[in-house]
Amino acid sequence: MTNFPKGFALHVGNVGIKDNTNDLMVLTADSNSAVAGVFTQSRFAGPNIEISKQNIATGSAKAVAIISKNANVATGETGRSNAEEITELVAATVNAEPSEIILGSTGVIGVQYPMDRIRDYLSQLKSPFSGREAEAAAAAIMTTDTHPKVASASVGPATIVGVAKGVGMIEPNMATMIAVITTDAEINSDRLDEIFRRIVDKTFNALSVDTDTSTSDMAIVLASGQAGVVAEDQFESALAAVCLSLTRQLAADGEGAETLIVVDVTSARDEEQARRVAKAIVNSPLVKTAIHGRDPNWGRVAMAIGKCGDADINQQDVAIYFGDHEVYPTPVSPQKLTELETYLGSDEVRITADLGVGNGTFTAYGCDLTDGYVRINADYTT
C-alpha cells in the first residue's frame, strides 16, 4: 500500500454513475497546493477541461475531483452547467472556492451525468477526509484499466506519489490521460509547471495505445510543501521516474495488450524527427500485430520508418534492432531467428531504429494489437 504524501487526504466512493464500482475520487490538500497541469487539446474536450484550465491558471488548488464512468463530453449546455454545479458542490464540501477545484471526468461520451445521484452524494459528503491510499484513488478513476496504476519515489525528506488511468483512446498530445501526481516537496507553481511540462513531453506524451487521443486527458501535479524545499534537479529526476513508471504501466495495460513495446529512435536529425518516427513505429498496426504474433518482421518497422517521408532518411544508413539483436541491414541467420522469436515472447519488447542522420533521440511507449483490443472495442455497446 502506498500512502499519499503529507498534506493530502482522500475520499473515494460509489455515486452510481453507471454501476456499483467506485466512481468518485476527491483528493484534498490541507492548505492550498502549488499546482501545474496539462490538458487535452481535443476540439471535443469536455466542459470540465475548460473549467480546470481556468482554475489551474492561478497556480494554486485545494482539491482534485475525478468522476469515472462518464466523461461528460458532447453534452452541450446541460453538460456545461452540470460540470459547474459539481465544481461548486465539491468546493462547498471541502470548504474552498470553486476556482480552487480541478475537475476530471472519464468514461462514456454523449451521456448526461445522473445529477440527482451526484447532488445527493455530495450534499452528504463531509470533510476533512481520512483516506491515504493511492491504490484506492487509482482504482476509483479506472474505466477499462485492468488494474490500478500507482508509482512513487523519494527525494530527500519528500515523497512523490502518482496515480494514473487510461488504456484505450490513448495518444496524448500536449496533454495526457488522467494522471494525478502529488508531492509534499515545497516548490512554487511556475517551477513546478516548467519541470512538469518537460517531463510530460517525454512520458505521457510519448505514449500511444491506439492513436485515438482522448477528449478528456489531463495530468496534474500538486505540491503541498509540507516536507520543505528539496534540490530541484533531484526533484525533477524523481518526478520523471514516477511519470515514466506510470507511462509504462499504462502502455503495458493497453486494451487487449500482452506486450509492452518500447521504441527507441536514435541518430535522428533532431528530437522532433525522432519523435515522429518513434510514434510511426509504435502506432503501426502492422508492427503491433507482428509483435503480437512474435514475428520478427523488421520489414514492417522499415515500412513505418519509410512512411515518415523525410528526405534526409536514407535506407542504406538505417539500422534496426529487436532488443540487442540487429535485424537490418545484417541479414538474420536461422539461429538468430529462433532467439528473436523467444525474445518477442517477452512481456516487454524494445525496437531500436537508428536513422544515421544526426544526434536526435526519442523513446515512445505502446503495446501490441490483439484480438482482445478488437473484442473490447467492438463489443462495447453505446
Added chain:
Amino acid sequence: MTNFPKGFALHVGNVGIKDNTNDLMVLTADSNSAVAGVFTQSRFAGPNIEISKQNIATGSAKAVAIISKNANVATGETGRSNAEEITELVAATVNAEPSEIILGSTGVIGVQYPMDRIRDYLSQLKSPFSGREAEAAAAAIMTTDTHPKVASASVGPATIVGVAKGVGMIEPNMATMIAVITTDAEINSDRLDEIFRRIVDKTFNALSVDTDTSTSDMAIVLASGQAGVVAEDQFESALAAVCLSLTRQLAADGEGAETLIVVDVTSARDEEQARRVAKAIVNSPLVKTAIHGRDPNWGRVAMAIGKCGDADINQQDVAIYFGDHEVYPTPVSPQKLTELETYLGSDEVRITADLGVGNGTFTAYGCDLTDGYVRINADYTT
C-alpha cells in the same frame, strides 16, 4: 470477363517467386503508349520505384511488368541490380529499350528475388502476347487480396479498363497501391498526367485500410491511342469512375474487413481540413472497431474529429450522421437506435461529419477493424 482496350496484350504466369500461383504480369502496348503515374514517397521504397519514375519521365512506355509475392524492398545493392536486370530482360522479351519498361513489385520485404528462376522464365518468354483478360492480370498481381479487382468504363468509342491490388499496408500518400489503368483513348502524356493526378488525389489517395503506407505503391495509366481522340471532360469522368470503383473495391477487401466505410466531411474550412478530418475518422481504431461491432458509437467519431485540433472546429457547430440518420447533436431515440444497428450491419456504412466552418469537402474510404486483420497480420510469418 473484361478485355483490355485495343492496343494492349497480356502475359501472366508462375515464375515460382514464392509458390505456384501466378506471380508475373507483363502488359505490353502495341506501340508506345502515353503514360503517367504516381509512386510511393516512402523512404524505404524498392529500387523498382526509382527505375519506374525515371522511365516514366519520358511520358512514353512500351510495357508494364509486375512481380508479386516479393516486393524487393530493403534488399540493398543486390536488389538494385536485380531490378535493373529484370527490366533489361523484360525489354528484350518485348523488343523495347529498358527505359520503356515500368516495373512493379509487391509482397514480402527483405528477401532477394530468386533470380535463377526469373532469368530462366524470362529468357524463354516470347512476345507478342495473346492475353486480353483483365481479371487474369488482376489475379497475377494479388498478395493478400481475396479476389481480383477490375473496373471499366466507356467513353465514346474508347474504353478504360483498370486492375488493382492492395488490401493491407495501405494508406497511399501521393502514391497508390498497385493499380494499372489502360485505355485506347488518344491523349498526350502531359494532359494524361494532370488528369490522373487530380483523380488519384480523390480516389487512391483517399483510401486507408490501416495507415501503413506501403514501400511499393504505384498507380499508372497507359493510353494506346488506338480508339482516337475523345472529349477530355468525358474522358476524365470515365477515368474517375474506374479509379473510384477500384478504390472502393480495395477498401471493401481490406484485410479482415467485413464493412466498407465511406467518410464524408462537409462544411470544412477547406478541402485540406476536410481531408485530415476524414482520414482521422476512417483511420481511428475505435471508430473501425465500433463499426465492426455494429455499435452506433458517434462519441468515437466526435473524438476523432476532436483530435484534429484545429481551432476553427467548434463542438456546437458540428453534426454527425450514420447514413441519413443524425446522431449528434440531436440525441438518438431508442427506436432510432434499432434502425442504426440495422444500418451498421450493411456491407457499406457512410459516416458524415459536417464541421459547420466553410465549404470544404472530402470523402475518404476505409474499412472496419476486425479480429481477422489481427489474425492475418499476427499469424503471418517472416
